Structures are given as C-alpha cells and as structure tokens.
Amino acid sequence: DVQMTQSPSSLSASVGDRVTITCRASQSVSNYVNWYQQKLGKAPKLLIYTASNLRSGVPSRFSASGSGTHFTLTISGLQPEDFATYFCQQSYHTPSYTFGQGTKVEIK
Amino acid sequence: QVHLQESGPGLVKPSQTLSLTCTVSGDSISNIDYYWSWIRQPPGKGLEWVGYIYYTGDAYYSPSLESRVSISLDTSRNQFSLELTSATAADTAVYFCARVVTWRREADSWGQGTLVTVSS
16 A cells, blocks of 8 residues: 655644645655545545645635645644644555545644 | 435444445435545544445455455445454444545545444
C-alpha cells in the first residue's frame, strides 16, 4: 500500500490563526489526494478533492495544493467550528485508497 | 440528496463472520458514476480503506483484508453489503459505508457509521 504521512499529528491554535497541515505520499499519487474533516463521533466530511478543488459548500478559508508526493491543507482564519481531525487520502493507487493517520486541530 | 445507512449486528464473536449492509436512498447503486465503498475506523484511531464495488459487481479490496473480505450488491433493495470472515478483536471498529466518485475517486457521501465489537 501507498503510505500517507501527515504532519503534525496534532496542533493547538487560536481562532483566527492560519493553520497548515502536510501530507506526504510514499510514492507519487499524481493529484489524487482528498482531504476530509471529522468531528468527534461523526462521519468524515469531504473538504477538498483532487488536491486543490474545494467541494461546493465548503468555506473558502479552506484551501489545498500539491502534486506528486507533497500536499498541504491550509485553513486561513481558523473558526470555532474548524476544531476537528483532518485526514488526507490518496485515491490514485488502487485497490486501497489509503488515508493519512490524521491531524487533530485543538483550541489553544 | 443521497443518504447512506449502515445496519447489522453490533457484537460479533471471535472467529465468526462480521456482516453489514448499507442501504442507499436518493441515488441508485447502479449509477455508473459511483463506486460503493466500506471504510473502517478502530476506536480512537485513523481511517482504514476496506474495499469498494462497482455497479457491474466488480469488487476491489485492501490487500491486508483481501483474504477475508467480500463486498456484494443487492440492486433490488438498493443495498450493498460487507462480509468479513474469521473476525478478531482487531476488527473492532466503526464501519462506514460511502459513495465514491469514479473519475475523481473522492468519497463524497458517507453513512453515519456503525460500531462493531468483536468479543466473546
């Protein structure tokens, strides 16, 4: 399986901060990386697809970029509802579309 | 708007088969634009891709689970199902079903998840 390594595994930030999460793939996954947000006890929600495309209805403070093996998710102006765990996922190498281990964003 | 709902036993004994069903409403599992997938999450841990199935019935599985897992379709009921044989405590997890866009391959809709505990 392709390994997806997220960093950091957790971070503390304040409302209004700019936050960046990194995801590195063990081999090239082209631009087939998706980002999800998961709140405690809930199913993940899709934020970003194919590396940089914002899903309809997702606030524009979320952005992402990358290709090949290096990807980033940025939240510009953290809001109280953004405190959650974020996962990257590669969907290039079938049959296992592997996820990163997650980054928990906590309130400072 | 599509809605997915997992159902099945919440408790499975070790060595038995874990069986779950996902009922889809608001879309057809025969829709050629989507795969139908299972993803699991052990308590307090990250997400693990289990596998997916296409409307043709072709199914694809995570290599780590391939020897024990099977995903099938029931088009008459608009459902798809997961079977995981020889369950162990390591299979204890919240199991999510999800819809995956075929050409971009993102999971755009998820069920709420169901906790399955493997224990005697």
